[in-house]
Amino acid sequence: xxxxxxxxxxxxxxxxxxxxxxxxxxxxxxVEIARNLNRSVSEIFRMIVVLQDRRYVMLDPHSxxxxxxxxxxxxxxxxxxxxxxxxxxxxxxxxxxxxxNQSAHLxxxxxxxxxxxxxxxxxxxxxxxxxxxxxxxxxxxxxxRVILAYLPDEALLETIDKAPLPTDMSLxxxxxxxxxxxxxxxxxxxxxxxxxIVNISAPIIDHSGLAIAALTVPHxxxxxxxxxxxxxxxxxxxxxxxxxxSLGGDAAASAEVLS
Numbered sequence: 001x002x003x004x005x006x007x008x009x010x011x012x013x014x015x016x017x018x019x020x021x022x023x024x025x026x027x028x029x030x031v032e033i034a035r036n037l038n039r040s041v042s043e044i045f046r047m048i049v050v051l052q053d054r055r056y057v058m059l060d061p062h063s064x065x066x067x068x069x070x071x072x073x074x075x076x077x078x079x080x081x082x083x084x085x086x087x088x089x090x091x092x093x094x095x096x097x098x099x100x101n102q103s104a105h106l107x108x109x110x111x112x113x114x115x116x117x118x119x120x121x122x123x124x125x126x127x128x129x130x131x132x133x134x135x136x137x138x139x140x141x142x143x144x145r146v147i148l149a150y151l152p153d154e155a156l157l158e159t160i161d162k163a164p165l166p167t168d169m170s171l172x173x174x175x176x177x178x179x180x181x182x183x184x185x186x187x188x189x190x191x192x193x194x195x196x197i198v199n200i201s202a203p204i205i206d207h208s209g210l211a212i213a214a215l216t217v218p219h220x221x222x223x224x225x226x227x228x229x230x231x232x233x234x235x236x237x238x239x240x241x242x243x244x245x246s247l248g249g250d251a252a253a254s255a256e257v258l259s
Contacts, residue, residue: 013039014047018056018072027065073133082108085204085213086118088246092239093120093215100232102220103129107143108213110135112163114144117213128197128220139166139174140192142201143214149181150203150211186237191218200233202240207248215240 016037021028030048034041048066051057055071085106093104097120106118113135121127130136138144138159148156156178165174181187191197198219203211217236219229244250 010047013037013044014051017044017047017051018068021057021066021068022072024067027060027063027067029065033066081212082117084247088243089118089204089213089215089239090120092243093118096235096239097122100217100227100235101222101225102217102227102232103127104215104217104236105130105132105143106213106215107136107141107147109138109144109147112138112159114138114141114147114214124222126220126222128194128218130216130218138163139169141216142187142189142199143216145178145189146181146187146201146203146214146216147211149178149187150205150209186233186240188233194218196220198229200236202236203244204240204247205244205249209249212247215243 017033020033020036028036030041030044033048034044037044048057052059052066055069057066058069059066085108089106093106097104101122101124103122104120105116107114107116109115116130116132116134116136119129119132121129136144138148148159151159156175160171165171186200186202189199189201191199198221199216200219201214201216204213204215206212215236217232219232221229241250
């Protein structure tokens with residue numbers, strides 16, 4: 001492991017606290033935070049006070065535990081890519097969900113996960129949705145596979161180094177599956193997480209021909225559905241092609257070039 005060129009201990013303590021709390025649904029007490037980070041309470045006390053003052057962390061008065069606020073998520077949404085994507089996709093997603101009576105979510109790559117940056121529920125009484133801000137392993141999400149399908153081979157191999165394939169997936173199999181996704185421009189796949197859900201996912205392509213995001217419909221079959229599954233696929237592809245065009249990309253052309 002290479003030696004750090006620079007060090008900022010106070011900053012690192014603050015980031016350690018944020019990363020730790022991001023994995024704790026019900027928060028942690030000051031003592032629990034110190035224990036998890038192998039630090040003394042006095043070491044982290046001022047960090048927590050500053051993080052509270054800056055609105056990144058809040059203290060639950062009932063449990064006396066510290067939890068992340070949504071402020072960090074709000075800050076992330078100020079980045080140009082996320083802000084532009086959500087502003088472009090939001091209205092189109094809302095129109096689509098009304099039309100097909102299904103939920104939809106928008107994701108981008110974030111390290112070795114996909115991050116849900118946009119989510120719209122269906123207007124019906126029965127809803128299948130993914131939580132806004134959720135992080136999902138890239139190999140267990142159709143959206144992750146769809147985005148990876150448009151990466152150059154070298155970048156794909158780098159991603160696999162960072163996020164190793166599950167034991168039930170081989171490199172040869174995943175490469176063939178990603179080629180198929182590029183050929184048809186989308187993926188239809190049974191959910192890895194919820195039985196009975198079929199994910200329909202398609203890429204949003206930018207001017208460089210890369211997929212910078214994916215739009216996914218976790219399709220649930222209702223007995224009184226008036227919209228066919230095929231129509232849901234067509235509606236999703238219509239939206240992603242329109243969004244790609246808005247970003248200077250062409251999803252259909254990219255699929256042809258890379259096939």
